[in-house]
Amino acid sequence: MSITEAPPEKRVPRRKEARPFRERLRMGGLGVPVALVLAICLLALGATSWADRRNEGSPATNRVLLDQAATAKVVADVSSAVTRILTYTHTDPATTQRAADQLLTGKAKDQYRRLFGEVVRYAPIQKLALTTRVVKAGAIKLTGDTAVVLVFLDQDTTRAGKKSGSTATAQLIVTARDQGGWRISDLAAA
Template identity: 65%
Template sequence: MSVTDQDRPADRTGGARRVPIPPKKKPARRPLVPAFRRAAGRGWPVALALAICLSALAVDGWADRRSEGSPAANRALVDKARTAEVVADVSAKVARIFTYTHADPAATERAAGEALTGRATGQYRRLFGLVKRNAPVMRLALTTKVAKAGLIELTRDGTAVLLVVLDQTATRDGRPTGAPVAAQLIVTARDDHGWRISDLRAA
């Protein structure tokens, strides 16, 4: 008998007793709005810049819900004209819905109403409500630009999935509050009489 066998506790049948390994616990997902409020307490420039990432994390990933198919079903690989159209249209809408000025919040609301659908609408409204109530006090604005965007998937039924890289700059009374903040998103959009964003998540 080896030293290892001697040191191992035995069960009633004389065999080595196995110690059960507890299952790994999945980390709990933090609620979206409370996390945003905590960020807001640290300063609105930071909170505004984080809004895009927080809204994305609140929505389930597109990869868990998309239907499986062969690479040939992905029109992004073969339809260059359609790909360019989707990237340009969705990029412009993402930039508009995450660009905000305290002097004209209605412009952002209109852009979101035109661009969003499904889950993305509800999550965005909750976030924008916090921004709308608090940013005017600080006289803040957030400018979002799409630095780069690429089409990951384009299906025959009119669903597009894009990777979008953003640059965001917060200003207070027209003066920058810090360096630009970068963010990456996975954006899902549907062709519903024009491309509308239905899903957002952090990349």
């Protein structure tokens, strides 16, 4: 290399300019119309999902006031079930147990076992009989295959054939599921 010659220029890689989003879409082959359709679909999906979540708790989904026949049926079925599972006699515990097996499901089975475990243990010793009558019942909620019913009941207890104390009253909130007939899935004191 001679003194008169200039040193070779260093090549600096040229930086690409940032292009706007629309231009990149066109270059990628999607085009603005396709991107717009995708955006609209995503917004529609989001709006539908949001609307579904809002309607789940909506009073409009509660059929209690809209479907009188279904409401009357669930109240009658739940009232009958409560009477059958909470009426007990030490001379025939199998009847109550069969009713519980037939009319209870899910969490209610465990609740019932705990509740009536004590009764079954002491009933033969005390010659106990428990008679339950539903005084009033009303559906609070009826949606899909689930119903919530408020039940007011009276219970009379006899020991050795003699009335023991006064009539006891109780209120229950009963959740039932339609499984080819209304079955109690939860019992709670009101």
